[in-house]
C-alpha cells in the first residue's frame with residue numbers, strides 16, 4: 001500500500017496473538033522457514049513476561065497489523081537489541097513499522113544508550129535496510145555469508161540521546177537470532 005494509515009493503536013501482546021504473529025511472519029516472505037519458530041520463541045518469551053523480551057503490537061482496523069520485540073543485550077551496559085519486527089505485507093508503507101519503532105525508542109529513552117539491529121544484506125532485504133537507514137540507524141558492520149552462503153549479516157546501531165544510568169543490561173539468554 002502507499003500513504004500513511006491512520007495512526008495504528010499500540011497494545012501489549014497476549015498469547016492469543018500467536019497465530020496472527022505466525023501468519024504475519026510467514027506472509028512477509030523474507031524469513032526462512034526455520035526462522036519462524038525463532039520468532040515465535042521470542043514472542044512466547046515476551047508474552048510470558050520475560051524481562052529479556054519486551055514487545056508491542058500495532059492494530060489496524062481492529063486486527064493485529066504488526067509487532068516489535070526488543071530487549072537488553074546480555075553482557076552490555078545500556079545496549080538493547082531490536083530482536084524482531086514484522087508488519088502485515090498488505091499494510092507495508094502505511095506507517096505501522098515507523099509507529100512500532102518510535103514506540104520502542106520512546107520506551108528506551110533514559111534506559112538505553114544504544115540500539116542494535118541485526119539484519120540481512122540480501123537484495124530482498126533492501127527495503128528493510130532503507131527503513132532503518134531513514135530512521136537514523138547506521139550500518140556499522142557486515143559479516144559476509146553469516147546467515148548462509150551469500151546471505152550477509154548487516155548490523156545497524158542507533159545511539160539514543162541523553163545519558164541513561166549505566167547499569168548492566170546483561171541477562172544471559174540463549175536466544176540470539178536474526179531479527180528484526
Ligand SMILES: CC(C)(COP(=O)(O)OP(=O)(O)OC[C@H]1O[C@@H](n2cnc3c(N)ncnc32)[C@H](O)[C@@H]1OP(=O)(O)O)[C@@H](O)C(=O)NCCC(=O)NCCS
Pocket residue numbers: 028030084085086087088091092093094095096097098099118119120127128130131134179180
Ligand atoms: C520493515 C518493515 C517492518 C517496515 O514496516 P512498514 O509498516 O512497511 O514501514 P512504514 O510504512 O512505517 O515505513 C515505510 C518505509 O519502510 C521502507 N519499506 C520497507 N519495506 C517496505 C515495503 N514493502 N513497502 C513500502 N515501504 C517499505 C521504505 O523505505 C519506506 O520508507 P519511506 O517512509 O521513506 O517511504 C516492514 O516492511 C516489514 O515487515 N518487512 C518485512 C519484515 C522485515 O524486514 N522485518 C525486519 C527484519 S530486520
